[in-house]
Amino acid sequence: MNKVTLAELRAIPALETVPDDQLQWLLNNGETRKLEAGEHLTEVNTALSYTYIIIEGRIRLCMVQNGKLREIAIIQAHSISGYLPFSRATKTPGYTECTKKTRLLSIHKDKMKEAIKLHYELTEAMVHAMTSRVRDFTSLQQQNEKMFALGKLSAGLAHELNNPASAITRGAAALQCQVKHLPELFKDVAAIDMKPEKIDSINQLLINKTTQTNRPILTMLQRADKKDEITDWLLDHHIKDLDMAENFADFDFSPADLDHLNNCTPSPKLDVVLAWMNNYLLQEKMVADIRDSSQRISELVSSVKNFTHMDRDTDKQLLDIHAGLRNTITMLNYKLRKHNIEVQENFDTSLPQVKALAGELNQVWTNLIDNAIDALENTPNSRLTIRTQKDGDFVCVYIGDNGPGIPAELQSQIFDPFFTTKEMGKGSGLGLDVVTRIIRQHNGSVKVTSEPGNTVFTVCFPINDN
Structure with a gap:
């Protein structure tokens, strides 16, 4: 087999500052592998037991999302993948498939843990590779999450628009008949x-x-x-x-x-x-x-415009949070009706306007309400409750459902990136991470309390954004 050489490792950008003796240590403790196009390097949910240094070839990461197989990422030659020091990733989120003949160096994670103690520069390079992977993968998943959310909202909006549009068509045809x-x-x-x-x-x-x-x-x-x-x-x-x-x-x-x-x-x-x-x-x-x-169509178009805030600046604006909540409910109304979910609103309309990014807050409401709707699937007498109130210098929004609840042992993990309680392919685990990031951007907090029949997400942020 054409074994990986020191020169080939030295040519990898992530390893260019690692001394030769440490690269040689990798060669001594690693194994050269060759895979044909179409072969799988890892399968879904397999433990990350090896670090892979891709010398030549091309590998793609595929996942099932929303019931469909999607290509999530491409791992090119001269990349480092698999197990990396200090990474919280323990399993592969999908399977990896070679799309070209691939040659790589694989090093068992036990040996990589030894490297942390023995070789500073090598460890530093691997940590840099890990942070780059997290940044790139998170960015990619967030983009996918937005596209999935846009797809769901678009499908719902098309359904909502189709009903009044069909009614107009039927009404116009019947009116024409009567006029005759x-x-x-x-x-x-x-x-x-x-x-x-x-x-x-x-x-x-x-x-x-x-x-x-x-x-x-x-x-x-x-x-x-x-x-x-x-x-x-x-x-x-x-x-x-x-x-x-x-x-x-x-x-x-x-x-x-x-x-x-x-x-x-x-x-x-x-x-x-x-x-x-x-x-x-x-x-x-x-x-x-x-x-x-026609009025219904006009209201839907207005809700879309307000939901996306197409006519607003990107700076924080004084806004009524209830408008965003109501627009979000309108955008998700098709899904609420589909699952026969009762919506209870208890809004304190005397709340002052808050300074915030309207489009960002709408992402928060969309993620929380959409998650609640998913949790209520197959729940008899399902109910979504949205309440607002002033608590000192803070505005608080409570979004609750009477679904099965979140197990106590999982409640501390639900805000972690890529963690999801949904079935495989139905969630990327980034929705609540996005919520947390946006609320922190507004100097606020988000927490959850949950027991069977009563799950409540509480979002609080300062009125004056201080």
């Missing part, structure tokens, strides 16, 4: 010989019903009873189109109102007047649906 009936209805109505005061009375009734602001909200049973009442009235007056009963019921018409219409209408033309009014009411309902759906 107008010429024929106009001809029938124009042929009616009706006194002006009777026309005014019918017109006023129609205006009152369509502009009524205190229209009662009926249960399904009450609505069915009202529809049956109107259907019976129509049958008693020999009206064939019984479908209009539902529409008249929706606009709170009563048999007495229909009696008034009947009294104002020449007897053979009642069906014509009712058909014309039904057409008008249908158009009114469709226009209202289109207006409400």
